[in-house]
Amino acid sequence: MNLTAIIVDDEARGRRALQQLVAENCPEVEVVALCHDVLSGVKAINQYQPNLVFLDIEMPNYSGFKLIEFFDEINFDIVFTTAYEQHAIRAFKTPAIGYLLKPINIDELIDVVHKVISKQGATQSLANKSNTAFSTPKEKPKRIVLNSSGGILYLQLEEIISLEADGRNTKIQLKDGQQVLSSNSLKDCQQMLENTLFQKIHRSIIINLAYVKKYSRGRDAYVIMENNQRLDVGLNFKDELTLVTSLFEK
Template sequence: MTQIKAILIDDEQSARNVLTNLLERTSFNIEIIETCSNLEQGVVEIKKRQPNVVFLDVQMPNYAGYEITHFFNEINFEIIFVTAYDQYAIKAFELNAIDYLVKPIDRNKLNIALEKLEEKLKQKNQLIDYQSLLKTIKDKNYKKIVIPELGNRHIVDLKNIVSIEASGAYSVIHLKENEKITTSKNLKYFEGILSTEPSFFRSHRGWIINLNFVKSLNKTDLVVTLANTTLKTKISRNRINNFEEAIK
C-alpha cells in the first residue's frame, strides 16, 4: 500500500480535528505530517515537508484555498479541496485537484478520494521508475537502482550502498552515514542485479558488501568491518580466499 504524507490546511481547529480523526480511521497508509490554520503557514510547511497531498479548505481569512497557485511555480503535490460549498467544485477541477469533499465530510466519499489519490501516486512512482530506467539504458550507465520501500521508490547510487543485509524475506540496504532502507526484495534479488558490479561481493549467505568500503578483515571472528559505518558484517570461511582476491 502506498504511503501517503498529508498536510491539512483549515482555519477551523474543529474541522482539522474531524478530518484528522477520519483519516486516522481509514485503511489507507496515510501520515498527517502537519496541520495548518492558514494558507501562508501551509505554504511554508509544504515547501519544507514535501507532502504527497494537501487537504485544503477553500474559504479562509486572507487567502482562499484556491489561491495556493500564487505561491508555487509548479504544484508537485496533489490537492483535495474541503469546502462547505458545492460551487467550489468547479474551481477545484480547474486546478486539477484529485477531488473535493463537502463538509460535513462523508466517510465513503473520503475513501473514494483516497483511492483516486493512491492510484495517482502509484502511477507517478511508476513514471519516475520508468524515466530513471530509460536514462540508465540510454547512458549505458548502470550505476543507480530503484529500491521500493513501503510504497515509496528510492533511486540510489550504487556508490552510496555500503552493504545489503538479509532480514528474513526482506533486505536492509545500508548506506553511507549509517542511513538504511528496508525493502521487500530479498538478497538473491540484489545478488542478481549486482552480479556485473565487481565492487559488490557476496561475503555470506546474509550479506553483500561493497568492497570499496572494506576497512578490515578478521579471519578469526569471520568479520569484515566497513568504513563510514558502525557495521561489522559476516564472511563465510569458504569465501575468504575469493574475498582476498577480489579486493586486490
C-alpha cells in the same frame, strides 16, 4: 504506498475532525501538519514536502485557491474541502485531484485517497515500465511459475494476455486461446509480475499491456485486448492506467 498529508483549514474543529477521519479510515496516510491558514500551509508544504494537501477554500485573508499561486510547480496532490457547493466548478478548473463537501463522507474520502495513491504509484512506476517496454526484446522472455491442480505451470510472460481472480484461484487467459487455472491467488501473481508490462486494472484483474488493443477512458472505462476480450477498469485504477498507457502513445 504510504502518503504524507497536510490539512489546511481555518476551523480547529474541522482540522481535528478530518485528521481523525483520515487516521481511522486511511491507514496509508500520515498527517504531518495541521495549518490554520494559507500562509501557514505554504510554510508547512515547503517544510514537509507532502504528497497530499487537504485544502479548505473559505478562509480569512486568502482563500484556498490562492495557495496554488504560491508555487511555480505543484508537486503534491490537492483535495479541496468545503461546506459550499458553489465552489465546485472553480475547484474542478484547478490542478486539484478531488473535492470533498463538508461534512465529509467517509467513502468519498477513501475513494479520493485511493485515487491519489493510484496516481502517485503510477508516476513512480513509469520509469520501470519504460525501461521494460523499450529495452532490447531479443532476450529469452521471463516466465512465471505457478501451482495448479495438475502440477506446476511454467508460463512465459509473452504467452499471457490477462489474469482474473476466481475465488482464491486465478484464471489465466493465454495468447493461443487457452485458459488455465492456477491455485495461486491474484495477489501472488501480482507480486511475481512486478516491474513487468503487467498492470492491475481492477481489484480482480491484471492485464498484459502489450496486448491492449483499445482503452476506453469514459465513465465506465474498459479495455479491449488483442483476443477481443473486454475487461472493466475499476474506478480506483483508471488514473494509473491512463498514465501508464500514455507511455505507449508517445
